[in-house]
Amino acid sequence: MKPIALTGIKPTGRPHIGNYLGMYRPALSLMQDYQGMYFVADYHALTSMHDAKTLKELVYEVAASWMALGLDPDDAIFFRQSDIPEIPEFTWILSCFTSKGLLNRAHAYKAAVDENTAVDRDPDEGINAGLFYYPVLMAADILLYGSDVVPVGLDQKQHIEITRDIAEAFNRTYGNVLKVPEGLIQESVMKVPGIDGRKMSKSYDNTIPIFATEKALRKQVMRIVTDSKRPEDPKNPEEDTLYTLLSFFVSPKRLEEIHQLYVHGGAAYGELKKELADAILSHFGDARSRFEALIQDKSYLDEVLLEGAEKARQIGKPYLEAARKATGID
Ligand code: TRP
Numbered sequence: 001m002k003p004i005a006l007t008g009i010k011p012t013g014r015p016h017i018g019n020y021l022g023m024y025r026p027a028l029s030l031m032q033d034y035q036g037m038y039f040v041a042d043y044h045a046l047t048s049m050h051d052a053k054t055l056k057e058l059v060y061e062v063a064a065s066w067m068a069l070g071l072d073p074d075d076a077i078f079f080r081q082s083d084i085p086e087i088p089e090f091t092w093i094l095s096c097f098t099s100k101g102l103l104n105r106a107h108a109y110k111a112a113v114d115e116n117t118a119v120d121r122d123p124d125e126g127i128n129a130g131l132f133y134y135p136v137l138m139a140a141d142i143l144l145y146g147s148d149v150v151p152v153g154l155d156q157k158q159h160i161e162i163t164r165d166i167a168e169a170f171n172r173t174y175g176n177v178l179k180v181p182e183g184l185i186q187e188s189v190m191k192v193p194g195i196d197g198r199k200m201s202k203s204y205d206n207t208i209p210i211f212a213t214e215k216a217l218r219k220q221v222m223r224i225v226t227d228s229k230r231p232e233d234p235k236n237p238e239e240d241t242l243y244t245l246l247s248f249f250v251s252p253k254r255l256e257e258i259h260q261l262y263v264h265g266g267a268a269y270g271e272l273k274k275e276l277a278d279a280i281l282s283h284f285g286d287a288r289s290r291f292e293a294l295i296q297d298k299s300y301l302d303e304v305l306l307e308g309a310e311k312a313r314q315i316g317k318p319y320l321e322a323a324r325k326a327t328g329i330d
Helices: 017-032 052-068 086-095 100-104 107-118 129-143 154-174 214-222 241-249 252-264 269-283 285-295 298-327
Strands: 004-009 035-040 077-080 149-151 182-184
Touching: 004 017, 004 129, 017 035, 017 149, 017 241, 035 052, 035 298, 052 077, 052 285, 052 298, 077 298, 086 129, 086 298, 100 107, 100 129, 100 154, 107 129, 129 154, 149 154, 154 182, 154 298, 214 269, 241 252, 241 269, 269 285, 285 298
Parallel strands: 004 035, 004 149, 035 077, 149 182
Antiparallel strands: none
């Protein structure tokens, strides 16, 4: 078998073009050289998403997105995290090799604590232990299948380091039982600005969702924040959100023309936004129709995910058994 590239995506929002450029596309491009394992991380979502109906719906949306964007379930192993009963079991075992201090320093937990202390609240107010354990659950996701590489965005770098620390701690105790994975951070594709110029992220509410209705998608593109320069004024393309987004979707030749319009005058923001919306709709045309069909057929999605889970469990079981055996709990 080829080496394993594994990645998960948390179903906490509707997939947007930042996810596509920073995560779906680079992950899928690895399929040539790796056995891809991709999953919907619903247990991770549960740390923050406590609306059952929304969580369920988003799991299907994310699953349909993967497949609409090119994941072939006959080729990749594609599954839902909560269909793998070995995961919570392995999480517990690994937690006993995770120093608490390491988790205290994990970015997401630390940020939540800092937010509390900044306003004189109890440091742990409103923070569930699931958020604290998040990195251990993620280590279980990665280590269960002996993953070789984990393609992730820069924001997940610390989680990969924690995973490696946990695997190394386990191996120091019991010998070489767990495979220590490598993070794979594909630098070039990560910086996708949202419509307000900050990083595109659901938490900033600045995303362009890929599978929204055409009307909603166009409306969102028209909301991209620009300065108040007139069309004839020269502008700096390098610091412009609209230009950056165009650069992902228009041809190199057209981009060069747009560059000239920015530098020498003639770039009308309204027109360019329309062009961007057209380019996005055309780029995702096929994917959007596939998504529509898939999201209507949830029993098919369930079937695909369960089949994938069976394959994933077969790969994971020997690693869990080896870990149990090493600890004496077998
Ligand atoms: N924490 C990741 C994120 O928020 C999602 C995730 C869960 C993941 N388990 C994983 C990513 C395992 C890679 C490998 O994006």
